[in-house]
Amino acid sequence: MDILIDTNRLRLSNDPKSFNPLLSTIIFLHDSLGCIKLWRDFPEELSKSSNCNVLSYDRQGYGKSDSFSELKRNKKYLHKEADVLAKLIDQLALKNVILFGHSDGGSIALLAASLYPEKIKGIITEGAHVFVEKETLQGIKDAKVAYETTNLKDKLAKYHGKKTEDVFRMWTETWLSPSFKDWNIESYLPGIQCSSLIIQGENDEYGSMDQVSSIVRKTSGDSKSLIIPNVGHTPHKEATEVVLKKTTDFTLNL
Template sequence: MDINIDTTRIRLSEDPRSFNLSKPTILFLHDSLGCIELWRDFPNKIKKSTNFNVLSYDRQGYGKSERFSETKRSKDYLKKEAEILARLIDILELRKVILFGHSDGGTIALLTASLYPKKVTGIITEGAHVFVEKETLQGIREAKIAYKTTNLKDKLTKYHRNNTEDVFRMWAETWLSPSFLDWNIENYLSNIQCPSLIIQGENDEYGTLEQVYSIVQKTSGKSESLIISNIGHTPHKETPALVIDKTTNFVLNL
């Protein structure tokens, strides 16, 4: 299903008109190279384990949504995505919204809960960033090499089609820009009042556990961490059973 937010066409994974709005809705926010399809069956497994509504969407420029309207991102692009998400929640008239965000999506979840606390009941993040680390930049540099020398571009093209070059370039150029080195959203965290579950792989190639510690320590609402040994940046793919179990317990107790 497509929906227009202002002048931008966004692709939704489900038709929310079929939702039982007396139940919570878990809204899945994809990572910097992701889209609806790359969540695969994870949202439906969460739906089965919780009996909640589940919804994901392709942000502008990703998957089957409209192409980027700009050729260069601003430093506050994630804050702008939080503002778009808040508009989406209002347009769909969603209540009892729980945000599940991976990587960039996790940061968007944090910003949304900070800027619009009344719209968010709880948040789960995986590999979210609140400041720039050398590990993040090194991971992106290695991804740039893989994009040129392996089949990574072909894999992404399967999902992003004609948007692929822009998706990858906008991500890499923004984070590797010298002007982005001091990007930091820690000052937003104290405004987060809802409970949060902060998940990260111990061997996350895009960030250290300092990200987790900062989020848990600085949020005002009850915040708990889940640090998983021997995995990297995508816990819901690397240890799906554990993430489903912990997520289910967390949301059922909100």
């Protein structure tokens, strides 16, 4: 059941009142073009295999959430999302929280675990970024071409509706802006005390293995990498069985 949290202007995938308070809760954080529906049935499958509550939400401006309040971002836009996430955890009185973040969602997970270590039990990231590199920028440039020359816009509109143009423009304009080239959150990594599983596809079109190496090397908690061969930026879709097994093992061992 979808419920609206007015104070955060977000759309949730489940009613937290139905959660088992004795179980951990995995919160799914979507990517820069994502939303609840684009996770498909992966959260439910992980819930069954790990015996955890699961919750995903559309960040403001995405999916079925409210429209963006601001139509221009600065270098702290992911920090703001980490703050919103922390407020959401408090508002819903969630305990033993595990974060599963994809791309932008992965960066948000890293920031939240560093800024609010007492709220986070563990984190799983896929294709997370901690700095800007040429692979990221080229991937976004290629996406711009696809948006203008293929049916990518129509595909995204199925999920974001009238917000589609803003979703795509704010992503591309922010990351391709000259002022964003020195964006870097590596200084936050030592503040991550919980265990983490850092997943990346070997052929990720938006980032190199340097992203994974930096995260694993600089976090304070027990951090392990999972590099999956022959897949790109969305391992949970491209190699579902592998990701499901490894993330299940990770959550059960926390």
